[in-house]
Structure formats: C-alpha cells, structure tokens
Amino acid sequence: MSQYPRDEFDKVPETSARQGVHRERLIPSRSRGLGLLITVGVLALVIGLAAYFVVPRLGIDLGGADPEASSTASAPAEPAASPTPTPEDTAGETEEAEETAAPSPAATPEPTPSAEPEPAVDRTQPVTVLNASGISGLGASVSGRISGAGWPVGTVGNWTGVPQQASGVYYSSPDQAANAREVAAQLGIPTVMETPGFAVVTVVLGPGFQ
Structure with missing residues (x-):
C-alpha cells in the first residue's frame, strides 16, 4: 500500500491487465x-x-563522338590552289601589256607651205625726204634723223604733188618693203604703201608731223 492518500487515478484496479503503451514520436512529413x-x-x-x-x-568517351571526325571538322579548310599559268598564257599577257604601253604613233603634221622669205633690210639703199607740211626746214631736220640711223639720204626737197593730209612712206617694188617699214618705224609714221613712180624709198612729211 502507498503512504500517499488515494486520488482519482487510484480508481483503476490494481489487478487489472491493462498496460501502458509507448507512443513513437512522429516526424513531420515536411x-x-x-x-x-x-x-x-x-x-x-x-x-x-x-x-x-x-x-x-x-x-571513357561519354559523348560517343569520333575524335578523328571532330579534328577534321575543326581544322581550317585549305585554300584551293590557283592554276599555274602556262607559257602560252604568259606570252599573251606580255603582248597585251606591250600593246597597251606602246604609244600610238602621232600623226606627222604636214608641212605648211611657207611664203617666200621677205628681203632683209638693206641700209645701203638711199632714202628720199620730201616736205609737204609747209614748215620750213622740216625736211632737213628729218633727213638728219634718217642719216643718224645709218641710212644714206638721197634727195631732200619740197613736195610738188597734190596736197597731203598726213605723212607716209612709199616704195615701188616688193624688195623695198622691208626698208620702207624700217624707216617708217624709226620716224613714227604709220602709213607705209607700195606706190609706182617712186624709184627709192620716199618719206613724204605731211601736216602735223612731229
């Protein structure tokens, strides 16, 4: 017998066949x-x-790939060899290059027929001076200028023909043209004319001659 007072838990008979059951602790499914x-x-x-x-x-090869095939696929493709030019092709290219480089022959210009050469100035030919200006002593003054330029002076006198409006240098043949132009340039006379009747180059001094 127990020394403690009886309580409600002591109501179970002491001779009962019931026994306590141990319950296993359940682990949550989570x-x-x-x-x-x-x-x-x-x-x-x-x-x-x-x-x-x-x-x-x-x-062990897990991928099952052929190593030779993979190496062949990864290797760069070799460039196709260019065809070797034959001697005939090289000769044809050389001829074309020479034809291109060779300049085309220039057309030879036809010679232009030249006029007959003009006679040179001949300072041994005399020059005549005629005063038609009405100014006394002008003929002698101009003849001195002509003589100083190296021309021999022939006749110095007054003009007896029709009145002149300007000065001029006259000659009668083509072989005197060069002499007439040279004298006119030295005296500053613009009029030079071929006129029959003048045996030599003749200077006619008109009004206003300077």
Whole structure:
C-alpha cells in the first residue's frame, strides 16, 4: 500500500491487465521531404564530380563522338590552289601589256607651205625726204634723223604733188618693203604703201608731223 492518500487515478484496479503503451514520436512529413532533397542533391554532386575528374582519366568517351571526325571538322579548310599559268598564257599577257604601253604613233603634221622669205633690210639703199607740211626746214631736220640711223639720204626737197593730209612712206617694188617699214618705224609714221613712180624709198612729211 502507498503512504500517499488515494486520488482519482487510484480508481483503476490494481489487478487489472491493462498496460501502458509507448507512443513513437512522429516526424513531420515536411521535414522528411527536405532531408530527402538534400540527400539527393549531395549524391548528384558527388556523381558529377566523379564524372568530371575520374571518367576522363579512365579514357571513357561519354559523348560517343569520333575524335578523328571532330579534328577534321575543326581544322581550317585549305585554300584551293590557283592554276599555274602556262607559257602560252604568259606570252599573251606580255603582248597585251606591250600593246597597251606602246604609244600610238602621232600623226606627222604636214608641212605648211611657207611664203617666200621677205628681203632683209638693206641700209645701203638711199632714202628720199620730201616736205609737204609747209614748215620750213622740216625736211632737213628729218633727213638728219634718217642719216643718224645709218641710212644714206638721197634727195631732200619740197613736195610738188597734190596736197597731203598726213605723212607716209612709199616704195615701188616688193624688195623695198622691208626698208620702207624700217624707216617708217624709226620716224613714227604709220602709213607705209607700195606706190609706182617712186624709184627709192620716199618719206613724204605731211601736216602735223612731229
């Protein structure tokens, strides 16, 4: 007998055949699923590391690809060899280059028929001076200028023909043309004319001669 007073729990008969049952602590299903995922992840990681480091050393080809085919595919294609030019082709190209470089012959200009050469100035021919200006002494003054230029002076006198409006230098033949132009240039007379009747180059001094 117990020394403690009896309570409501002591109502169970002492001779009863009932026994206590031990209940197992249940683990929540959520915790089991998380553990399973972690276990699977660790196993996958271990398998991956083993495949990465161990399998290549064992010489096992996991991809099943032919190494010769892969090396052939990765190698760069060699350029196609250009055809070697034959001597006939080289000769044809050389002839074309020479024809292109050779200048075309320039057309030879036809010679232009030149006029007969003009007689040169002959300062040994005399020059006549005629005063038609009405100014006394002008003929002698101009004859001195002509003589100073190297011309021999023939006749110096007054003009007896029709009145003249301007000065002029006259000659009668083409062989005197060069002498007449030279004398006119020295005296500043613009009029030079071929006129029959003058035996030699003749200077006629008209009004306003300077």
